[in-house]
Amino acid sequence: MTENILKEREKAILRYVIHQFILNAMPVGSRLISKKYNLGLSSATIRNIMSDLEEMGYLDHPHTSAGRIPTDKGYRVYVDSLMDPPVLDREAKKIIDMNFETQFSDAEELLRITSYVLSELTNQLALVTYPKFDQAVLEKIQIVRLSSTRVLVVVSIRSGMVRTITLEINAESKEEHIELVQNYLNEKLCGLTFTEIKNSFEERMRDVNKDSLQPVIRVFIESVDKIFKDTSTDKALVTGTKNILKHPEFIDPSNIQTIIELIENQDIIIHILDNRRENDPNKVSVSIGGEINDEKLSEYSMITKEYSIGDVKGTLGIMGPKRMEYPKMIATIEYIAEQLSKELTQIG
Template identity: 65%
Template structure:
């Protein structure tokens, strides 16, 4: 979890008022006034005292004061303190967990691809935010085996199984006809020379490793492997992310504003922004749960959003599960949902191996 360290020390009364303001703002999406806090929460303070404390919190940078309203709204700094120390501990009730488990277990034969898409839908429906799941990066994964299936006299299907359990398939066109028995021989030879190597190693050394095969007899298959090595053994999953939940996130009152509406549509259509931010988080954050609020996202297009992400694993490979939505969100519930779903996804993918 990202934490902002600074030299402030909020008093207990300031913490309580900040917590109540954020609670109310999350519930109503409207600026919160001192009279509202006084009526809603029995804290033994007059509206005037509460108003003074809110003014102090604004001066310290935890609250802001919209020009058109007498109430206050949280700033990025206010949300950060709330998430780090003031909100209720993340909790997901048993019934919600059962619904998640039932959906993930509905079809045990799901391919990895399908499971990631279903996970994204579950997370978006549960949180009413934009949900995303990145595919695992396989650049440093090790090859377990290659299978070659003859589709026709000039077409083959290459099935690449990675040691983590992931499977990739690529169809290749040959420039000459091939016999079934030649395919089996080349498959055996390739597995002897390449199994156990990282994709990056295979790309840089394949020509040397298979140079002594009888190229006259097996030339069409060997040639297509050499010509297609970047396609077969490149981390094509690095630019893949499933993003779902446009209908859910657009229900939020923040998107009644046309400009905000357009911004979220742009994010959904241009997934590169999301991928770039998630990759940066992976590289810079040691914790597998990361919460970034507003300008902490370091991309101007995301300055009005919060992102909550957690890693899931398939063997030694990692992907990311997460949500993105307005900064005004139920952090406790959503953090719990992201963590639980990421852990359950890891469990489901482990079963498939």
Template identity: 40%
Template structure:
């Protein structure tokens, strides 16, 4: 979602940007006298007051209390973010901290995701959220089948992102090794290149002509396909940095804080919010009223997609609308880029 900055004069933009920057810095409504004394603008106090009045009329700033200064609205922040979105730069030190934290985390996926969320929360001083990849969209790579004694089979299913699922099936009668080998070969040939979601929904149709094979094993596979090809248990959400949220002055009010926490405790809502745009963009910034959930009207979300093979996940931060977008947007982007790069190199 982009704001239309063309309806603002250059003077109005400069005053708006000054208000946004100072409010982000101080968390205090910004008065015209403050801008006159502390900004590099050469406008007179009277000119600044006039411009602020125009910005208020147009809905870009508002006055929370009589006799107080002004603070940006969601629309005001949007104009600022769209102007500044590519101007922020990370320090080399921050880049190195992100890269080292992800690279040195222990080898399993969960540890990498957890550490990625932790370092993002630490550097952003905001609440960090990481959603693991939607593995249903992963491409089937291979299935291995082996016996565990005479009454159980071990299935190892891998997708092209490198992620593996294991499952144990109970069988009623012993299966010969040759039968298992033939079954494995046929399944690998027929499932090759298909998405896991497709396989789960259409498995019966895919192997229908094999349903009468003598061992009865294909019937077992058909009956348990939903379980065999259910990768949803791998779709985890990692939330880090709740204490960062509690430190923000915007959430000193208990009812305000509890409303936001209530939303963030619902995993389905979290997934929806981070993917709200519905656009497969690498970066998404939602500010205040742009967020569909009304309880989040005083929050902003910066999220980016990362990729592991054929599947994508999302990571991002949640904080007050008064967040340092110029710094945090490149921070989230770089964390997503680095996570993708390191995970891809491990495949």
């Protein structure tokens, strides 16, 4: 059964039930819908339609109440076709812009601010993964000779970001040797992703025949995983515990325990966020309840979007009770992801 089968009045009542439940966190009865909205339908008719929606799996009926609450299926129809268009209000936009006006010299500081602002504006748990370099494309390598046995390697990627690493060479090297190796590496590696470089580096270096270059080449072969390591794979920011715990859903202690476990185990967060990525990076991903594919999170929703600096991407989003203002959440995440991408490009 899909939302296309629902009649217009069934869609309207489902929409209003979800609106009221999001606002009040209380099961919604037919009398409230009848009084609140001018549908031209009696309370009895609305009650019958709500009963039909329950039979179709869009609403549920708690044993302790005469009212109904949305199911995962009901929320899904609401998000896909019934909710108001996502629009960011002027005040929220002003707060985001003000926080991003700061001149950031450090990407990590910018990500921390992003996570904080996202949580404060949504009152949910904010989740931000660090940029992932596995698909970063190498622009160029520069090797700076610090001494006869030490070099500084400057790795520039196509997005404009730069990373550096110092290497120790087990034999003395001359300036001309360093320059030759630098030229050779750029010729062989530019345009490849970090993953491609790590997987084929030694093979690509096999035709370096000059003995004088071997000590430098050897240290690159031994250090390739370090130089082209994706340092982001085990890093995420989780912010806003105090905000999410304000919701009435957390009267239940078991829900609090779930959030604490999530915060203490970032591997879970990173795994979930990685699996939430949309095929279309410009699209916001909304996962509701069971769609998250984690039994502990069956009472939550997660809204995420990729941010990017060229070929380098990360994910930001929120997690909270399914009873959330989806249009507001989606609009906030879209705008923050857009601003974060712009700021990271400037830092790079």
